[in-house]
Amino acid sequence: MTHAADPRLSARARLRRALSNGRVTAVLILLPPALILFTLFVMLPLGESAWFSFFNWNGYGAPEDFVGLDNYERILGHSVFHTAAGNTLKIVAISLVVQMPLALFLALLIYRKTPTNALFRLVFFLPYILAEVAAGLIWSFVFDGNYGVTASIAQGLGFENVFILSDPDWAFAAIMTVIVWKYFGFHMMIYIAALQSVPEDQIEAARIEGARRTQVVRYVQIPHIRPAIAVSAFFAIIGALQVFDVIIPLTNGGPSNQTHTIVTYLYTFGLTRLNIGFGSAVGVILFVGAVTVAIFYQRIFMKRTEA
Amino acid sequence: MKYPSLALAAALSALAGGAAQAQTEVTVLRVAVNDEQQAYLEQIAEAFEAQNEGVTVSFEYVANEAYKSRLPTLLQSDARPDVFYSWGGQTVVEQVEAGFLQPIDALLPEGFADTIPEAGLQAYMVEDQLYGLPQYATEVVFWTNTALTDQAGVDIEAIESWDDFLAAVQQLKDAGVTPIVAGGQDKWPLHFYWSYLALREGGPSVITDAMAGETGGFENEAFIAAGREFQRLTELEPFQPGYIATTYETASGMFADGAGAFHLMGDWDYLPMRERSTSGEGLPDDQLAILSFPAVTDPVAPGGEAATLGGINGWAVSNSAEPEAVEFLAFMMNAENQREAGRQELFIPIAEGTADEMENPFYIEVAEHIAASSFHQIFLDQFLGASVGATINDISADLAQGVMTPEDAAAQVQEAWDFR
Numbered sequence: 001m002t003h004a005a006d007p008r009l010s011a012r013a014r015l016r017r018a019l020s021n022g023r024v025t026a027v028l029i030l031l032p033p034a035l036i037l038f039t040l041f042v043m044l045p046l047g048e049s050a051w052f053s054f055f056n057w058n059g060y061g062a063p064e065d066f067v068g069l070d071n072y073e074r075i076l077g078h079s080v081f082h083t084a085a086g087n088t089l090k091i092v093a094i095s096l097v098v099q100m101p102l103a104l105f106l107a108l109l110i111y112r113k114t115p116t117n118a119l120f121r122l123v124f125f126l127p128y129i130l131a132e133v134a135a136g137l138i139w140s141f142v143f144d145g146n147y148g149v150t151a152s153i154a155q156g157l158g159f160e161n162v163f164i165l166s167d168p169d170w171a172f173a174a175i176m177t178v179i180v181w182k183y184f185g186f187h188m189m190i191y192i193a194a195l196q197s198v199p200e201d202q203i204e205a206a207r208i209e210g211a212r213r214t215q216v217v218r219y220v221q222i223p224h225i226r227p228a229i230a231v232s233a234f235f236a237i238i239g240a241l242q243v244f245d246v247i248i249p250l251t252n253g254g255p256s257n258q259t260h261t262i263v264t265y266l267y268t269f270g271l272t273r274l275n276i277g278f279g280s281a282v283g284v285i286l287f288v289g290a291v292t293v294a295i296f297y298q299r300i301f302m303k304r305t306e307a
Numbered sequence: 308m309k310y311p312s313l314a315l316a317a318a319l320s321a322l323a324g325g326a327a328q329a330q331t332e333v334t335v336l337r338v339a340v341n342d343e344q345q346a347y348l349e350q351i352a353e354a355f356e357a358q359n360e361g362v363t364v365s366f367e368y369v370a371n372e373a374y375k376s377r378l379p380t381l382l383q384s385d386a387r388p389d390v391f392y393s394w395g396g397q398t399v400v401e402q403v404e405a406g407f408l409q410p411i412d413a414l415l416p417e418g419f420a421d422t423i424p425e426a427g428l429q430a431y432m433v434e435d436q437l438y439g440l441p442q443y444a445t446e447v448v449f450w451t452n453t454a455l456t457d458q459a460g461v462d463i464e465a466i467e468s469w470d471d472f473l474a475a476v477q478q479l480k481d482a483g484v485t486p487i488v489a490g491g492q493d494k495w496p497l498h499f500y501w502s503y504l505a506l507r508e509g510g511p512s513v514i515t516d517a518m519a520g521e522t523g524g525f526e527n528e529a530f531i532a533a534g535r536e537f538q539r540l541t542e543l544e545p546f547q548p549g550y551i552a553t554t555y556e557t558a559s560g561m562f563a564d565g566a567g568a569f570h571l572m573g574d575w576d577y578l579p580m581r582e583r584s585t586s587g588e589g590l591p592d593d594q595l596a597i598l599s600f601p602a603v604t605d606p607v608a609p610g611g612e613a614a615t616l617g618g619i620n621g622w623a624v625s626n627s628a629e630p631e632a633v634e635f636l637a638f639m640m641n642a643e644n645q646r647e648a649g650r651q652e653l654f655i656p657i658a659e660g661t662a663d664e665m666e667n668p669f670y671i672e673v674a675e676h677i678a679a680s681s682f683h684q685i686f687l688d689q690f691l692g693a694s695v696g697a698t699i700n701d702i703s704a705d706l707a708q709g710v711m712t713p714e715d716a717a718a719q720v721q722e723a724w725d726f727r
Contacts, residue, residue: 056726058694059379061405074726145549163549166491168710171552252492255551255709257701271376273694 053281071281080257084265095236107191125185136249194228337386339368389628395430396690403433410436427476430619439623443654445615449598455568486545488567490555494700503600506532510610511682525721534713563589574673613681643721698723
């Protein structure tokens with residue numbers, strides 16, 4: 001294995017060897033499709049939007065009105081962007097603090113392979129399968145203060161009708177509820193898969209040693225599934241940065257632009273208003289944020305769990 | 308040498324012949340419409356094709372929001388339509404500036420433009436050149452449920468001023484009737500209030516003056532007064548509970564279900580609101596009335612009381628369109644086809660004298676309003692372009708909720724205008 005990189009071999013000899021053992025052929029055949037697709041559909045648009053972000057451009061014709069960093073300045077000074085960034089952080093927090101523990105709790109209850117557990121798993125996983133827009137619409141009926149479930153509850157309790165989605169203080173809490181409901185099943189599945197691979201004998205050994213259920217969870221199962229938790233947290237954070245399609249049918253960013261995330265902000269203020277340059281700048285900011293999170297997360301958490 | 312030149316001549320003549328008989332395709336892009344309107348358009352296309360051999364007309368329909376976001380990209384591609392639906396105004400100006408449209412004055416049949424009212428043509432004119440044609444006009448009015456106003460003892464005939472209207476709202480509230488339904492989540496239904504009040508306060512030229520940067524632009528006193536008057540209304544809490552999370556479609560159905568006395572909406576809502584009602588029938592015609600947006604007493608500038616707000620919707624012609632496309636446009640807009648649309652009550656035709664076969668009393672009333680209007684202002688959210696328009700929708704919703712002052716609202720619109 002090591003002689004492939006042997007410095008004593010001449011370059012020519014190495015090339016010949018590489019050709020004869022098929023590596024170069026493999027690279028030549030397998031690399032281009034991925035490389036071309038990635039360049040065309042990921043790198044090129046990224047570069048383009050970075051370029052557009054320096055223009056005040058409405059999407060018609062070629063961008064001509066170069067404004068330097070004006071778009072970035074306007075975004076960073078825009079109160080709605082501050083709210084949107086704050087909301088995005090709230091979703092990250094709620095995902096980590098509420099959604100993941102809930103998913104773990106349920107996973108611990110139903111990870112064993114029994115018919116009833118399979119049924120529960122299916123039920124808990126259903127929200128995740130549902131299309132986001134459909135979920136948003138369903139919940140907008142639930143929260144409807146005139147005809148929805150909320151209305152029935154309020155009437156049953158003798159309260160006045162409440163309109164959660166039109167209340168600037170509560171609308172975002174409602175959205176976070178929907179997000180937790182929608183995605184906890186996904187994290188639960190990750191944990192279930194990981195929990196099923198925890199060696200049964202270790203759990204039994206702990207039991208024999210007199211460990212209570214909570215102690216088994218705390219000292220045996222959770223340490224075993226730490227890589228899975230790290231991965232699920234990673235998905236939770238990246239997912240939170242991308243929340244979009246649940247919000248549009250629920251509140252469309254309202255009332256008073258209080259329930260935007262960075263992505264709905266980009267869509268509303270960039271695309272629908274045809275401020276393509278401005279929207280591109282938001283996209284660049286989001287991209288930088290996501291990449292930073294990804295790199296740091298990989299460096300810090302994923303490594304430690306692997307070690 | 309003889310044969311090749313013969314072959315060349317044959318090939319040339321084949322080419323020429325081919326060109327003469329070649330199919331010219333006119334592509335038309337339209338925001339999605341209902342089945343009746345689609346049938347109407349297809350019929351026109353067929354009639355045109357029958358008269359013009361070698362020309363085919365194909366319509367494509369795209370849903371409203373998708374249409375607005377796809378159009379700029381489409382216009383830059385080779386797949387750009389020859390003729391496309393337009394709301395006129397600033398969007399047309401931007402499209403002309405980017406070089407996507409072509410002037411059609413010279414391509415229209417002699418005297419054709421004279422059949423269309425000047426105000427309609429203006430919406431498709433940039434620097435005295437015509438880039439499209441208007442097809443129909445719409446007006447925003449207070450649809451009124453007379454059963455409810457009667458129940459509360461409100462006489463809508465007597466409502467002339469904004470103060471009268473506010474008093475009527477209070478009277479309805481006191482009688483336990485929801486005065487107004489509004490689709491606040493979509494925001495644009497609320498922007499009608501601010502726009503109308505700005506027109507009433509500032510006179511017919513208030514918008515064009517502001518665009519030209521005269522008299523303080525959008526921070527002119529008229530716009531601030533509009534915000535103030537709007538908030539006088541919203542402080543009465545006139546809308547149905549949760550109106551800010553209600554969509555236009557829901558609100559329209561609610562009005563048809565009798566959930567409120569007024570609904571400020573375009574004349575186009577006449578049929579759709581019935582379809583959206585729980586019963587599918589809506590309100591009977593004898594419980595329905597139209598109330599023009601009232602005048603304000605003591606306006607900032609005079610002349611606004613006879614202005615109307617609405618749309619002048621029509622078609623624009625892209626730069627790559629063949630002359631046949633303009634021929635088709637003129638054909639589609641000829642008096643016969645316009646009259647037919649009026650007869651079928653699809654829309655209120657804009658060409659002069661073609662609305663004479665309409666029978667629907669509401670459409671006739673709206674047509675009279677528009678004809679008598681001193682100035683027909685296109686919806687601000689269309690007229691001022693996507694960005695400024697959306698800002699006006701935003702500030703209207705914020706004003707309604709009382710989370711913004713009239714001064715801040717005007718300043719935000721001006722800022723959006725400066726940075727458009």
